[in-house]
Amino acid sequence: MTSQAMLRQRYLQKAAIAVGAVVLLLWTVFPFVWILLTSLKHPGDIISVPPKFVFTPTFDNYAALVIGEQHGQYSSTRPDFPLFFLNSMIISIGAVALSAAAGIPAAYALARFTFPLKNALAFVFMSFRFVPFIAFVIPLYLLYQQVGLYNTHTGLILAYQLITLPFTVWMLRSFFQEIPLEIQEAAKIDGCSWLGVLTRVILPLSMPGISVTVILGFMFSWNAFNYPLMLAGRQTFPVTVGAIQFISYEQVLWGQMAAATIVAAVPQLLLSLMVQKYIVRGLTMGAVR
Amino acid sequence: MNTKRRRRRWRWETFLPYLLLAPALVLLAGMVYPFGLGLYYSLTNYWLQYPNRFRFIWFDNYVNLTSEPLFARALEFTLGFTLVAVVVQVGLGLAVALFLHARVPGRKVMRALMLLPLMMPPVITALMWKIMMASTNAGILNYLLSFLGVDPVNWFGSKQGAVVSILIIDTWGNLPFVSLILLGALQALPTEPYEAARVDGASPAAMLRYITLPLLSPFILLAVTFRTMDSLRIFDVIYATTMGGPDDATTNLQIMAYQYAFQWYQMGKGMAQTIVLLVLVVILSSVLMRLWNRAAASTAQ
Numbered sequence: 001m002t003s004q005a006m007l008r009q010r011y012l013q014k015a016a017i018a019v020g021a022v023v024l025l026l027w028t029v030f031p032f033v034w035i036l037l038t039s040l041k042h043p044g045d046i047i048s049v050p051p052k053f054v055f056t057p058t059f060d061n062y063a064a065l066v067i068g069e070q071h072g073q074y075s076s077t078r079p080d081f082p083l084f085f086l087n088s089m090i091i092s093i094g095a096v097a098l099s100a101a102a103g104i105p106a107a108y109a110l111a112r113f114t115f116p117l118k119n120a121l122a123f124v125f126m127s128f129r130f131v132p133f134i135a136f137v138i139p140l141y142l143l144y145q146q147v148g149l150y151n152t153h154t155g156l157i158l159a160y161q162l163i164t165l166p167f168t169v170w171m172l173r174s175f176f177q178e179i180p181l182e183i184q185e186a187a188k189i190d191g192c193s194w195l196g197v198l199t200r201v202i203l204p205l206s207m208p209g210i211s212v213t214v215i216l217g218f219m220f221s222w223n224a225f226n227y228p229l230m231l232a233g234r235q236t237f238p239v240t241v242g243a244i245q246f247i248s249y250e251q252v253l254w255g256q257m258a259a260a261t262i263v264a265a266v267p268q269l270l271l272s273l274m275v276q277k278y279i280v281r282g283l284t285m286g287a288v289r
Numbered sequence: 290m291n292t293k294r295r296r297r298r299w300r301w302e303t304f305l306p307y308l309l310l311a312p313a314l315v316l317l318a319g320m321v322y323p324f325g326l327g328l329y330y331s332l333t334n335y336w337l338q339y340p341n342r343f344r345f346i347w348f349d350n351y352v353n354l355t356s357e358p359l360f361a362r363a364l365e366f367t368l369g370f371t372l373v374a375v376v377v378q379v380g381l382g383l384a385v386a387l388f389l390h391a392r393v394p395g396r397k398v399m400r401a402l403m404l405l406p407l408m409m410p411p412v413i414t415a416l417m418w419k420i421m422m423a424s425t426n427a428g429i430l431n432y433l434l435s436f437l438g439v440d441p442v443n444w445f446g447s448k449q450g451a452v453v454s455i456l457i458i459d460t461w462g463n464l465p466f467v468s469l470i471l472l473g474a475l476q477a478l479p480t481e482p483y484e485a486a487r488v489d490g491a492s493p494a495a496m497l498r499y500i501t502l503p504l505l506s507p508f509i510l511l512a513v514t515f516r517t518m519d520s521l522r523i524f525d526v527i528y529a530t531t532m533g534g535p536d537d538a539t540t541n542l543q544i545m546a547y548q549y550a551f552q553w554y555q556m557g558k559g560m561a562q563t564i565v566l567l568v569l570v571v572i573l574s575s576v577l578m579r580l581w582n583r584a585a586a587s588t589a590q
Contacts, residue, residue: 024385047427050426106309110310113305118306121314139327158316225525243412269405287511
């Protein structure tokens with residue numbers, strides 16, 4: 001190969017890498033950029049042909065989300081987005097708190113004790129990750145209506161345990177198993193009981209792991225759509241179900257829907273940057289570290 | 290005295306793990322109970338609007354599914370979509386991982402950015418793409434495609450368009466899952482086999498085929514397992530975009546069960562369809578997990 005041909009090949013390779021990087025970047029980021037732009041447009045700019053990249057921005061769509069009014073016009077069936085946001089917070093925080101309370105001792109037992117049925121129980125927790133949600137939601141819908149849990153935060157927090165509890169138990173177990181056994185044995189020799197080992201050794205040493213688990217559990221709860229779709233009502237809808245309310249039979253409120261998706265996404269964007277090293281581990285229930 | 294106390298202590302300790310597990314098991318039991326109830330309903334003709342006709346009908350719901358044309362189509366779409374989605378997402382995910390592994394500038398930034406689609410609520414992702422996939426010329430996607438000479442696509446309005454749209458949206462959200470697993474695995478690979486191969490004068494393609502892919506196989510299978518399970522049960526994206534249409538072209542088993550149970554209130558039938566999907570998930574996941582364990586064991590040697 002001549003040196004000129006080699007030079008050309010290297011040049012082509014660099015160009016290919018640059019093109020690939022740009023395509024990947026656009027594919028990943030452009031949808032966010034476009035939705036952000038859409039959320040800042042007047043209704044007329046949203047449906048303009050060709051689509052506008054340059055326009056006079058407006059915060060009308062965000063204002064409409066908060067006060068439910070656009071250009072002096074109230075809609076009687078407007079989605080109450082601030083309420084949905086609050087609901088998402090209440091349900092997600094409630095769900096992770098309950099899962100952490102029940103999951104920490106359970107994960108401790110599965111990580112540090114040997115007992116019959118241990119692996120079977122661990123597998124049972126894992127298997128909930130793979131069950132189609134509709135298998136739970138049909139009977140839960142019927143049951144909740146009878147016992148008065150339908151359209152309540154409590155009912156949703158309990159249903160969300162299907163999402164957060166198996167995850168919390170497996171994640172925490174994988175973090176607890178990383179703590180060297182020697183430390184635990186040393187604590188036992190110093191007279192610590194099982195409770196002392198948990199509160200003085202396991203919990204302090206796995207605090208980062210617990211925070212990551214709680215944050216990821218919160219994010220998975222925030223993403224939940226199908227349980228609240230069937231088990232919540234207008235007073236308890238979270239943002240995921242709330243955002244879809246901008247599609248009605250008469251029209252789609254594109255601008256407000258774009259603003260709603262941005263607002264619903266913001267906590268996820270901030271939190272995912274915080275726990276970025278652990279997201280793959282979380283999504284595989286601790287299988288990939 | 291001493292032995293007595295020791296025995297008591299021994300007894301207490303045997304039950305300790307179960308006590309620690311108790312709160313979580315109680316919560317689980319609270320979920321297993323409705324599931325059992327649902328299993329029972331699948332053997333009844335439970336129709337919410339006609340509670341008086343409630344009757345135990347054994348396996349009639351399951352038998353009747355075989356003569357239900359929508360069920361055959363939903364089953365076909367569920368399996369077909371899963372196959373295509375897994376092949377596309379794992380294939381592209383592997384390509385992206387290899388690309389980023391090959392010293393692309395800004396790899397760290399790219400990794401962080403790829404987390405964003407991954408952690409978005411799937412229904413929000415679907416709404417974002419729904420805005421971009423407007424079928425008129427005001428839709429940004431059709432506008433951008435027009436520069437490549439593509440005529441305006443009727444994204445959600447045509448049968449093929451709807452299937453392709455859902456595949457694109459699902460891929461946008463989940464491609465990073467595959468890429469990040471495989472990129473992490475690539476970065477943790479041992480360097481010795483590559484050095485040996487380089488000494489032997491192996492081509493990059495041969496190294497990929499004979500070193501990288503075999504070493505990656507447990508991770509590829511893990512990604513395939515998770516993606517298969519999630520694709521079989523895809524719901525949010527379909528619900529927010531096509532609702533199973535047009536003409537049932539994007540109705541999978543979960544959407545069908547949803548329609549039977551929550552639009553027509555035929556709880557028994559809906560539950561039976563759900564159980565069929567569950568059996569499908571259990572069979573496929575056990576096969577895939579066995580393959581994954583075998584691959585993990587063979588690379589560990």
